[in-house]
Amino acid sequence: MKELLRLPAHRVQALIEGGEVDARELFLLQLRFARFVEPEVSSFLTLADEEPPHASEPQVELAALRGNRILSQIPVSVKDIIATRDLATSAGSRILSGYVPPYDATAVRLLKEAGNFIVGKTNLDEFGMGSSTEYSGYFPTHNPWDLSRVPGGSSGGAASSVAALQSFVGLGSDTGGSVRQPAALCGVVGFKPTYGFISRYGLIAYASSLDHIGITAREVTDVALMMNVVARPDPLDATSQAPPDADYVAALDKRGELKSAKIGVVKELMDPELMDSEVIALCEDSLRILGSAGVDVVRVSLPEVRHLLPAYYILAAAEASSNLARYDGIRYGLGFPADTSMDLQKQYLRVRVSGFGEEVKRRILLGTYVLSAGYAEAYYNQARQLRRLVAASVADLFSKVDFLFSPTSPFLAFKLGERMDDPTKMYACDVCVVLANLANVPAISLPAGLSRSNLPVGIQLMAPSGEDARLLAMGRLYEEAAAFGFRTPPLVAKKLDEFKA
Amino acid sequence: MSEYEAVIGLETHAQIRTRSKQFCRCAAVNTREIAEANQHICPVCLGHPGVLPVLNRESVLQALALGVRVGSEIARRSIFARKNYFYPDLPKGYQITQYQTPLLAGGRLEYFFDGEVRIAELERAHLEEDTAKIFYLPSGEVFLDYNRAGIPLLEIVTRPMFHSPAEAVAFLEELRLVLRQLGISHASMEEGNFRCEPNVSVRPRGSDELRTKTEIKNLNSYATLMKALSYEIERQQVVWESGSEVAAQTLRWDEAAARTVPMRVKETQADYRYFDEPDLPPLVVEEAELAEARRRTEAAGHVIQWAGEEKRFPSGTAHLTAFLCLQGGLREEDARLLSAEPDSLALFAETVGLTGKVREAANWVLQEYRPRVRGERGKITARQLGDLINARAAGEIGSSQAKEVFALVFGSGKSVTEAIAELGFDTKVAEQELVQVCADVIAANPKVVADIRRGKHAAVRALVGGVMKQTHGNADPRAAEAELKRQLEL
Ligand SMILES: [Zn+2]
Numbered sequence: 003m004k005e006l007l008r009l010p011a012h013r014v015q016a017l018i019e020g021g022e023v024d025a026r027e028l029f030l031l032q033l034r035f036a037r038f039v040e041p042e043v044s045s046f047l048t049l050a051d052e053e054p055p056h057a058s059e060p061q062v063e064l065a066a067l068r069g070n071r072i073l074s075q076i077p078v079s080v081k082d083i084i085a086t087r088d089l090a091t092s093a094g095s096r097i098l099s100g101y102v103p104p105y106d107a108t109a110v111r112l113l114k115e116a117g118n119f120i121v122g123k124t125n126l127d128e129f130g131m132g133s134s135t136e137y138s139g140y141f142p143t144h145n146p147w148d149l150s151r152v153p154g155g156s157s158g159g160a161a162s163s164v165a166a167l168q169s170f171v172g173l174g175s176d177t178g179g180s181v182r183q184p185a186a187l188c189g190v191v192g193f194k195p196t197y198g199f200i201s202r203y204g205l206i207a208y209a210s211s212l213d214h215i216g217i218t219a220r221e222v223t224d225v226a227l228m229m230n231v232v233a234r235p236d237p238l239d240a241t242s243q244a245p246p247d248a249d250y251v252a253a254l255d256k257r258g259e260l261k262s263a264k265i266g267v268v269k270e271l272m273d274p275e276l277m278d279s280e281v282i283a284l285c286e287d288s289l290r291i292l293g294s295a296g297v298d299v300v301r302v303s304l305p306e307v308r309h310l311l312p313a314y315y316i317l318a319a320a321e322a323s324s325n326l327a328r329y330d331g332i333r334y335g336l337g338f339p340a341d342t343s344m345d346l347q348k349q350y351l352r353v354r355v356s357g358f359g360e361e362v363k364r365r366i367l368l369g370t371y372v373l374s375a376g377y378a379e380a381y382y383n384q385a386r387q388l389r390r391l392v393a394a395s396v397a398d399l400f401s402k403v404d405f406l407f408s409p410t411s412p413f414l415a416f417k418l419g420e421r422m423d424d425p426t427k428m429y430a431c432d433v434c435v436v437l438a439n440l441a442n443v444p445a446i447s448l449p450a451g452l453s454r455s456n457l458p459v460g461i462q463l464m465a466p467s468g469e470d471a472r473l474l475a476m477g478r479l480y481e482e483a484a485a486f487g488f489r490t491p492p493l494v495a496k497k498l499d500e501f502k503a
Numbered sequence: 504m505s506e507y508e509a510v511i512g513l514e515t516h517a518q519i520r521t522r523s524k525q526f527c528r529c530a531a532v533n534t535r536e537i538a539e540a541n542q543h544i545c546p547v548c549l550g551h552p553g554v555l556p557v558l559n560r561e562s563v564l565q566a567l568a569l570g571v572r573v574g575s576e577i578a579r580r581s582i583f584a585r586k587n588y589f590y591p592d593l594p595k596g597y598q599i600t601q602y603q604t605p606l607l608a609g610g611r612l613e614y615f616f617d618g619e620v621r622i623a624e625l626e627r628a629h630l631e632e633d634t635a636k637i638f639y640l641p642s643g644e645v646f647l648d649y650n651r652a653g654i655p656l657l658e659i660v661t662r663p664m665f666h667s668p669a670e671a672v673a674f675l676e677e678l679r680l681v682l683r684q685l686g687i688s689h690a691s692m693e694e695g696n697f698r699c700e701p702n703v704s705v706r707p708r709g710s711d712e713l714r715t716k717t718e719i720k721n722l723n724s725y726a727t728l729m730k731a732l733s734y735e736i737e738r739q740q741v742v743w744e745s746g747s748e749v750a751a752q753t754l755r756w757d758e759a760a761a762r763t764v765p766m767r768v769k770e771t772q773a774d775y776r777y778f779d780e781p782d783l784p785p786l787v788v789e790e791a792e793l794a795e796a797r798r799r800t801e802a803a804g805h806v807i808q809w810a811g812e813e814k815r816f817p818s819g820t821a822h823l824t825a826f827l828c829l830q831g832g833l834r835e836e837d838a839r840l841l842s843a844e845p846d847s848l849a850l851f852a853e854t855v856g857l858t859g860k861v862r863e864a865a866n867w868v869l870q871e872y873r874p875r876v877r878g879e880r881g882k883i884t885a886r887q888l889g890d891l892i893n894a895r896a897a898g899e900i901g902s903s904q905a906k907e908v909f910a911l912v913f914g915s916g917k918s919v920t921e922a923i924a925e926l927g928f929d930t931k932v933a934e935q936e937l938v939q940v941c942a943d944v945i946a947a948n949p950k951v952v953a954d955i956r957r958g959k960h961a962a963v964r965a966l967v968g969g970v971m972k973q974t975h976g977n978a979d980p981r982a983a984e985a986e987l988k989r990q991l992e993l
Contacts, residue, residue, distance in 0.1 A: 085553040098552065105546050107553060206552040211781035240557050240783050321781060324587050327596020328550040332647070342643035350589060373587070373776035382778065 003027075004503040007035055008490050010221040011076045011170040011228075018075050025075035029119040031503055032077040036121055036168035039497050043153075044143045045163040047082045048090050049122035070249045073227035074117045079169035081160050082123035083130055084215065085204035086110050093206045094126040094156075096139040097357025098335040107204020108239065109173055109215050109232040116231045121169045124159030128359045129326065130177050130208040132156050133431035135184070136422055137361040144418070145188060146491040147457055151415040154184030154431070160218045161188035166494045171228055172218040177208050178314050179410075179435020181216030182447035186410035186460025189489060191477070192447040193217045193225045194438060195470050198243035200229075201236035207325040209318035212439045220488035222448070222477040226250035229470070245468075253471035257479040260472070265292060265463070266302035266403035271434050278413040284459040285409050288450045288484065295483040302399050302406070306392045307437075311429055313392065314436040316372050316385035322362075323369030329357060364425065389440050396441035400466040405476055408434045410447040410460035434462055444470040446477045449486050456492075507705045507743070509736045510713060511671045512663035515678065516656050517688035518633060518696035519565045524548055524653035525632040526556030526599065531654045533689060533696055540648040548653035550594030555782050558583075562655035563786065565687045566606055566630055567796030568803075569657065572681060572818060573610035573625055579788050581606045581629075583780040588773055591645065592634040594652055602777045605629035606786065613821035614677035616670050618835060620821050623674045628659040630786075657687065663702065663713060668732035672725050675699060677819055680843055684818035685803045692724055701732055704749070705739045714749065719763060721755040731756040735763050805842070807852035810859075823848075831861040840869055847873050853885030858892045867892065871909050882914045890919035898935040901982060904928050937970075937978055941986045944969040955991060963987055 006014055006023060017023040033050060040046060080086055083093045085103035087110075092098040106114065114120070127137035135143040135158025143158040145151040146166040153162040157174030161184035164172050174181040176194040185192025193216055200215040207213060215232070219225045229250040236242040267289065272282055293299050331337040331353030338352055358366070372381035399406060412433055421427045438445035444467070447460040463480070465473035481487075490498070524531045527547035532538045547554045570577045584602035610625035635652040639645055659678065665671040679697060682690040690697040704716040719735060722728045734756075739749050754763040803818040809830070816823040820842035827838035841848045847868050854864040867888055876882060891912065895905045900923060911922040923929050944966050945952055954962040963984060970983040 085551075091552070093552065101552070103546070103551065103553065105551075105554075203555050204553045207782075209781075238557060239555050241555075241781075320778065324585050324597050324776070324778070327587060327589065328552070328594060330589070330591070330596065332591055333549055333594065334551065340644065346591070370776065373778055375774045375776075378776070378778075 003031060004035065004498060004501055007032060007167045007498065008488075009170075010488055011073060011219065011224040012221065014170060015074060015076055015227070025117075025119075029077050029121075032119075032121055032169065034503070035498070035501055036163070038501050039166050039168060039494060042144065042149060042493065042497065043146050043162050043166045043168070044141055045124055045159040045166060045168050046079070046122040047092060047094065047125050047138075047140060047159070050089075050120055070230045071227060071251045072116050072230045073113070073171065073224070074231075075119070076170050077119045077121045078113060079121050079124045079160060079163045079172040080110060081126055081157050081172065081174045083126055083175050083206045083208075084110060084173055085206065086120065086123065089120065089123060091123065091206070092139070093130070094128040094138045094140065095329075095357065095359070095362065096336060097329045097331075097353065101335045103204070105204065107215075108201035108234075108236045110204060112232050112234060113173070118231075121163070124157070124163050124172060124174075126159055126175075126180075127156035128362050129206065129322070130156040130175055130180055130213075131322070131361050131365055133179075133183060133428055134416070134418075134421065135159060136418060137359055139359050142418055145415045145457075146494050147189065148415065149493065150417055151457070152187070152418055154187035154411065154415065156180040156184075157192075157216070157218065158184045161185050161190055161192065164188070164190045164218045164220060165491055167490065167498060170220070171224050173232075174216045174218050175205055175208075176214045176216035176439070177212045177318060178439050179432045181214075181218060182435050182445060182460070182462060183411050183431060185218055185447045186449075186462075187415040187458060189449050189452070189458030189460075189491070191219045191222055191225055191449070192410075192460070193219075193474070193477075194445050195229065195233060196444045196467050197442045198239075198241050199233045199444075199470060200244070201232075201234070201239040201242045203236055203238040207321075209321035210325060211321060212314070212318055214439070222446075222474055222481050223251070223254060225446075225477075226254055226474050229474070233470070248471055250471050250474055253475050254478045257475040257482075260404075260476050260479055261296035262298065263404040263476065264298040264300060264402075265289075265405045265407050266300050266399055267407045268304050268307070268437075269301045270304055270307035271408035271437075276412050276433060277409055280453045281409045281411070281413060281459050284450045284453070285407075285461055288461045288480070289407065291484045292480060295479060297479075299407075300403060302403060304395055304399065304437075306388070306395050307433070309388045310392065310436050310440060311433055313385045313388035314432065314440055315368070315429060316381050317389060317440075319365040319369035320373050320382050320385075321369065323366045323373065326358075326362065326366055329354065331357070361425070392437070393441045396437070396443060396464075397466070400443075404465070405473070406464040408437075408462045408464075410434055410462040414453055414455070414457040414459065438462075438464050441467075443467050444473045446473055448477055448480055449488070450484070451486060452489075505740065506708055507736075507740045508666050508708045509668075509732075510663045510704050510706060510716075511665040511668070511732065512702045512716070513661045513665070513671060513675065514700045514702070515659045515675070516698045517659065517682050517690050519562045519655035519657050520686060520688055521559055521561045521565065521655055523559055523561075525559050525562055525630070525655040526653055529653065532650050533654070533694075538650055540646070541650060543650045544652070548594065549649055550596070556599060556780075558783060558786065559655060560792070562630055562657075563606070563788070564792055564795055564799070565655075565685075566628065566657050567788065567792060568685050568799045569628060569659075569682070569687055570607040570610065571793075571796050571800040572685060572803075573612050575607035575610035575625065575628065577788060577793070578604055578606055578608065580604075581786045581788075583630075583783045583786065584777045585780050587776045590634070591647060592637050592652070594635065594649065598631060598634070599780055599783070600631035600658070601629035606788075612674070612678060612681065612819070614674045614819075615821045615824045615835070615839060616673040620825050621670075624662045624664060626660045626662050628657060631656045631658055663704070663716065668729045668736070671701060671732065672729060675725070675728075677821060681819040684845070685799065695723070698723075699728060701728065703732060703735050703739070705736055705743065714743075715751050717749065717751065717763075718753045719756060720753060720766065727756055727758065730761070731763055734761070738763065805845070805848060807848065808856040809852065811856075831855075831865075833861065833865050837865050837869055840873070841865065844873070846876065850883070850885055850888065854888045854892065857885055857889035860892055860896065863892050863896070864888070867909070871906070871913075875913060883909075883912060887912050887919055894919055894923065899923070900928050901934050901979075934982075936974075937982060937986055940970050940973050940978070941966075941983065941990055944973060945987065945990060952991070955993070960993065963991075963993070
């Protein structure tokens with residue numbers, strides 16, 4: 003039975019629905035194996051109890067209402083930045099240690115209502131601020147392909163948990179590539195939908211105008227099944243704008259129509275100056291695969307690429323400085339015994355100095371600075387202007403091509419500690435992925451094979467805003483043509499052999 | 504007369520009356536109501552991680568109604584912003600407000616002051632959310648009640664244009680009444696749901712410059728507002744006259760010391776780092792919402808029957824006060840009182856319609872009806888009051904009798920005729936008759952009158968006896984004695 007853990011979610015779900023596998027037994031198996039591998043990879047901040055949670059039977063209404071196929075009865079992981087009722091949620095920060103949300107995020111509620119099981123809460127860079135999961139306030143996560151390397155970030159735990167057979171799919175968050183970049187580095191699929199397609203209610207805010215809940219999975223079909231559950235209009239999120247009737251699974255069947263589609267390769271993002279040569283080589287392989295599937299591949303230019311990182315980091319830091327102001331130790335999370343001798347300023351400092359990590363403090367300071375009187379014009383307002391320009395240029399490119407193509411990460415998974423001390427080197431990880439957040443378009447990272455050193459490489463496809471279903475169909479088309487499928491990292495395969503179910 | 508004049512601007516905050524809070528579904532328990540602390544709270548208004556605001560559209564309607572009333576330019580698309588600062592009463596570390604594009608821009612509100620209608624110019628009005636309430640204990644402990652956190656607020660800002668504390672208060676009174684009559688707010692300073700932070704500067708009389716202003720916070724009644732402004736105006740004059748300059752400061756009123764004192768610099772030089780609230784899309788006002796706001800504004804206006812004609816006045820008191828003074832000959836104070844109270848006004852106007860007697864109707868309503876009702880309506884109808892006024896005018900009853908009749912009619916549902924009969928006033932001698940009888944008795948008793956004139960005042964009793972005899976005992980002896988004394992000029 004333990005071999006089931008290697009399957010993509012949609013295949014295991016077919017077995018459950020066919021009565022060949024018991025969902026609760028599968029969940030217990032999943033949980034035990036997750037614990038078994040956990041000392042190696044450290045994907046989770048919290049793992050569920052042995053007893054399967056009292057997951058409700060899949061709510062027939064939900065499935066019937068949709069008339070669609072949905073992800074159901076599957077063990078899923080949830081990034082620890084997404085609120086889960088009665089299950090500790092820390093956003094990877096010490097300042098939220100011990101915090102148990104009194105409510106479920108909308109996406110979590112929908113997953114539960116569809117009868118899925120939560121395996122645990124996955125590790126991340128504190129508040130999503132990082133690209134390696136090394137900035138977790140608790141411990142780093144290790145890449146299942148090479149334990150001395152990072153899994154990427156900030157949703158490193160989500161990607162490693164799916165790659166290391168600790169969960170079939172994961173909910174992550176993507177503010178500037180945080181779902182896609184770790185997916186690429188761990189050899190799984192990572193998807194960021196159009197802004198507003200998955201409710202942000204319950205997603206602990208880092209940079210609200212850029213924050214998305216995203217999906218990590220082994221195959222595109224699993225992403226589509228998940229989208230059919232969580233991409234719902236939500237009255238609790240005023241920026242929610244999901245089309246109520248979309249069927250992402252059914253859309254995959256129409257991938258044949260995309261064989262004549264046109265894909266534009268963003269040449270500035272294939273620049274050997276910026277990108278690892280092995281990454282470029284595997285990307286070119288992928289383009290040949292797409293070409294032989296009939297897709298028209300052209301080269302396009304996006305000169306704004308050099309502005310992407312400054313614009314992104316200014317906007318994200320500015321919003322973060324405001325979003326993280328609520329962590330004052332008064333109502334929840336890290337707190338100290340009342341001390342009436344201490345003035346207000348000291349009390350704030352006591353909590354925030356010890357509660358936040360260095361990278362978070364850096365971004366709060368940066369964000370406060372770029373919003374301050376006298377500087378906002380030069381930084382924050384300029385960055386907003388740049389964002390509009392980038393969005394306009396991307397929209398312009400989409401008037402010529404159906405999809406945009408780039409690598410997901412400019413380089414392979416790097417060694418733990420390698421980039422920790424140089425923030426700008428760490429920020430450079432995000433050059434390809436922040437584009438989709440700034441331009442508000444859906445984007446997906448797909449496995450593109452392994453480097454000579456046996457490390458995964460990912461390609462990124464982007465589609466116009468709102469064309470999420472077509473993007474998933476294109477992803478499926480690529481997945482089929484490339485015939486990589488999901489591969490279990492050798493180390494994990496070995497652990498599975500040792501594992502006694 | 505001082506050579507300086509004050510220039511006062513007002514920034515007011517009114518809690519908007521809605522069922523739920525501005526951005527969550529918690530009950531918006533107005534501060535006038537007594538509620539146990541922290542009973543109306545949820546993850547959203549406590550600023551829990553991951554929550555999002557959703558705008559309460561009822562607060563938008565309420566604000567729009569004011570906009571229609573004062574003729575503001577209504578932004579069909581306005582933006583919410585975050586005002587960032589740290590304070591324990593601010594759960595999110597920022598307040599959601601409107602900054603560069605408020606919902607309402609400009610507007611004019613007439614108010615009555617110094618015997619004339621004046622026009623206050625509004626700068627803007629916008630939506631925002633209230634903070635939690637802080638309780639400081641003598642022990643140094645601090646307690647927080649988040650029931651108030653997130654209650655919808657309407658911030659209304661005037662241009663600097665009032666020249667005395669009394670004028671500022673006259674405007675505030677008018678604004679308060681308009682907010683109440685429109686149903687937007689309870690607007691009570693004492694209850695804490697209407698707050699005012701004035702700013703003030705002084706300048707040489709006759710000049711139109713605007714000198715450095717100071718702002719005064721923590722004022723919780725009209726009395727303290729008056730005191731604080733008067734003190735501050737005086738202080739600034741002294742500063743300028745001594746050759747110094749007034750510093751731009753935020754002050755608070757120290758009641759014990761009876762003076763304004765500067766707040767800590769940190770609290771006044773705040774950089775709020777405003778930026779657009781990414782969690783809320785732009786507020787787009789729908790045509791239907793505008794129509795509803797117009798309907799509400801219209802409905803809150805005054806309609807009175809006057810000389811057989813229907814007259815309409817906007818909510819508030821200024822227009823109606825001017826009309827009642829000019830057309831009805833009422834005293835300003837009486838006119839304002841009537842304008843301010845819809846119940847009294849309705850009874851008054853209807854009574855005038857029935858009797859045509861403006862001043863009498865006003866007197867009865869203000870002196871007898873108003874002190875009795877205390878918010879309960881319908882204790883006397885215009886029909887009853889009209890009959891009473893007519894009976895009194897016809898001399899059927901005397902003035903003290905009329906008051907007794909009023910007291911009996913009020914709340915009993917009895918007609919005026921029934922009340923007069925029950926009190927036995929119908930059998931008694933009416934005033935005009937009494938005047939005649941007294942004159943007859945005086946004429947018939949020259950000797951008694953002569954005694955009285957010599958100082959034997961007790962002899963009046965003999966004349967009263969005469970009156971009682973003539974009227975077969977139906978006259979009121981006290982009234983007879985008073986009338987006799989009047990005629991004898993005693
Ligand atoms: Zn609430």
